Amino acid sequence: MPSELLVGKEDHEILLATAVVDVLSENGYPVKARLILDNGSQCSFASEKFVRKLNNKTYDNQIQFSGIRCTPTVSNKMLNIVICSNIHENFRLKVSCAILPVITSKLPRIPLNKNRLNIPSEFRLADPKFHIPSDVDVLLGADAYYDILLPQIHRVGPKLPTLQLTRLGWIIGGQLPPQRVPKQGKVSLLCQNACESTDSLGEILSRFWEFEELPESKFLSADEELAEQIFIQTHVRLKDGTFQVDFPFNCPTEKIPLGDSFHIAERRFTNLEKRLQKNQELFSTYKNFIDEYVSLKHATYVPFNSTDKSAEIKYFLPHHCVIKESSETTKLRVVFDGSTKTSTGFSLNDLLHKGYQVQPELYDIFCRFHQHSYVLTCDIEKMYRQVKMNPSQRHLQNILWRNSPQEELKCIQLSTVTYGVTSSSFLATSVLKELASNCKGFPLAKKALLNRRTWTMCSMAQIPFPS
Structure with a gap:
């Protein structure tokens, strides 16, 4: 130099x-x-x-x-x-x-x-x-x-x-x-x-008018297209009419880099258990949730030995509760954590494509509410849990539970799409869209579900109401 x-x-x-x-x-x-x-x-x-x-x-x-x-x-x-x-x-x-x-x-x-x-x-x-x-x-x-x-x-x-x-x-x-x-x-x-502050007045006005316009058709990214392709290729409709789906993995399934998740799930369950022991009403409500989950066959107890190193790698979802006193229906909600890292530094959510938002944007729905004199809203009860996971992948959806600290920890395997997993919203709404595509006897319902401009169940302008 x-x-x-x-x-x-x-x-x-x-x-x-x-x-x-x-x-x-x-x-x-x-x-x-x-x-x-x-x-x-x-x-x-x-x-x-x-x-x-x-x-x-x-x-x-x-x-x-x-x-x-x-x-x-x-x-x-x-x-x-x-x-x-x-x-x-x-x-x-x-x-x-x-x-x-x-x-x-x-x-x-x-x-x-x-x-x-x-x-x-x-x-x-x-x-x-x-x-x-x-x-x-x-x-x-x-x-x-x-x-x-x-x-x-x-x-x-x-x-x-x-x-x-x-x-x-x-x-x-x-x-x-x-x-x-x-x-x-x-x-x-x-x-x-x-x-x-670096934006010009013209740029700000341009964004304002773009915001006021209804959303255009959405173009999918490469990751979103892969998630959709995996769903199309792997989902099946079972004999009882329900749908079964696979996880949209972003890596080869035979090379899933998950390590030990049991010990952190055990530690977090122990903390949860201490909280529940101090509040018997909360414990009773939480236990009822777990019992209902199993009784509806949305989950099953499976044998598990944490010291058996030859066993298939399982992923354990830590869970806790959120109390919402203002709710008229479900005051307690149990939250599963699919973002918990394993010993390799990866979580289940790290290995999944998130997919895309199948339903319209909230602003789109809001605008449609102003188009008719009457609107109807409804809720699909336990929507995620109406969709079954492929049995070969359910070992990645386990939780720990026991009815008292004196019992041995038990493993419960979740059988359905689970909230707290990054791909769940995409899988559940994609199933809803697929169901609508096969909906031959209910044209209004089919139109409502498939048309992004009329996601509500049907147009109230077409239904006569008594005066």
């Missing part, structure tokens, strides 16, 4: 934390990637160069974001990636990345002498070559940053970098010893949603 490009005095270089990981291609092959970890960013990003190297499918999704001074930038493409740690073999992290031409310049800006940092030799660094200027492939934002952190911190010394343990290895960042650095600006990667 020419000497005239160097500052005439020593300056402090600031080291930004990086990590080297494997990112899985769609064929399952690992591709090396260098991450920069930025908890000041509200989303994650991938560079176009890395996306071409990975060769995974992208999908259309426009995101507007900004950094310092709220200068807006737009990304029109997204990419879903699975990050694998080179340190913790079982750790995987699914991240959605907006795609940019370039994330930042090579980091660090100049080669560093890492021997001056006195890093303990036993520390396995997330980026062993952090001191050599290299390209950045992925920016891992706050949407995923905190999922990799571990509690251990090691400080090298005063005014020296700090090491933080993560599931990717030890990362290092902070102030470096004084040295001669290039005469150029510092790097800042703060990123957030674009500031509204």
Whole structure:
């Protein structure tokens, strides 16, 4: 580097934390990637160069974001990636990345002498070559940053970098010893949603009129199309008239990366049990809910031994109750948690396509309420639980229960679509749509269910009411 490009005095270089990981291609092959970890960013990003190297499918999704001074930038493409740690073999992290031409310049800006940092030799660094200027492939934002952190911190010394343990290895960042650095600006990667104040009056008015218009036909993303294809190919109607569906997995079913979920479910059930023991009325209501669930054959007791390592991997859904005193019907609702991470860092919800919203937007429904003199609303009782899950996948829907702390814990397997699982709304409403498609003897009901403009049961303008 020419000497005239160097500052005439020593300056402090600031080291930004990086990590080297494997990112899985769609064929399952690992591709090396260098991450920069930025908890000041509200989303994650991938560079176009890395996306071409990975060769995974992208999908259309426009995101507007900004950094310092709220200068807006737009990304029109997204990419879903699975990050694998080179340190913790079982750790995987699914991240959605907006795609940019370039994330930042090579980091660090100049080669560093890492021997001056006195890093303990036993520390396995997330980026062993952090001191050599290299390209950045992925920016891992706050949407995923905190999922990799571990509690251990090691400080090298005063005014020296700090090491933080993560599931990717030890990362290092902070102030470096004084040295001669290039005469150029510092790097800042703060990123957030674009500031509204930068929008012109014309843009604001444009959005206003777009809001006032009824929704247009919805175009599905690649993930949403996959969810729909899985539903079309796997759902069946059983002899009793009910529907059976499969989970819309976003990974091969034979490679589902779920680990132990029993122990966290056990811990959370124990906390719930303590709460129920202090309130016998609450316990009685909760028990009645569980008993009804089983009596309706929406769930069954199954044998389970938590020490049997040869048994099929089960996923346990922690559960708790929510009390709503204002409700005229169900004051207690039991909530299942499909987002609980297992020992591999994945939850059931992490492995599923969410699908899309089959029914119209709320604003669309609201507008239709103004079109007729009379409207009719109704509720489909236990709608999710009217749809059965494929028996081969029910081992991923288990809960723990017992009637008293003196009993052994029992395993209850949920047999139907379950609220708390990310794909449940899509599956249930898709079944409703499929049912309507086969509804030959009730044309008004069929029209109401299939026509996005008339999602209510029927048009009250067609039904004579007594004066």
